[in-house]
Amino acid sequence: MLSPHEIATLVLLCGNSQPRDLDTVDVETLLALQLLTLERPSPGVSEPRVTLQGHALLKSLGVLRVRKGMQTAAALR
Template structure:
């Protein structure tokens, strides 16, 4: 089960991946659960992105409300 901070971070990755602080501890948990992946841009910068599982999780949560 994810913590509220981890859910919030997952939503931030979806909506504003370029504005995420890459030192957030929640990112490690989300990568571990394979809900996000770290992609490397052509510029060499790393950016978090949702995996299919992460996207599915967020879609299922929004359907519940």
């Protein structure tokens, strides 16, 4: 089960590919669960990206919705 912080980290990364101040433990957990992956666009640079499994989880939680073939982050209420 994911913690609220891990879910929030996933939501932040879904909406913004370079958010600041992410908790390393949360990112490591999401990587281990294959909900995130690290892409290396250039040497020495790592960018976390939400995987298909991560998007599916966010969709099942109601955070993502599909609109005209594209996934978008829904506003949290």
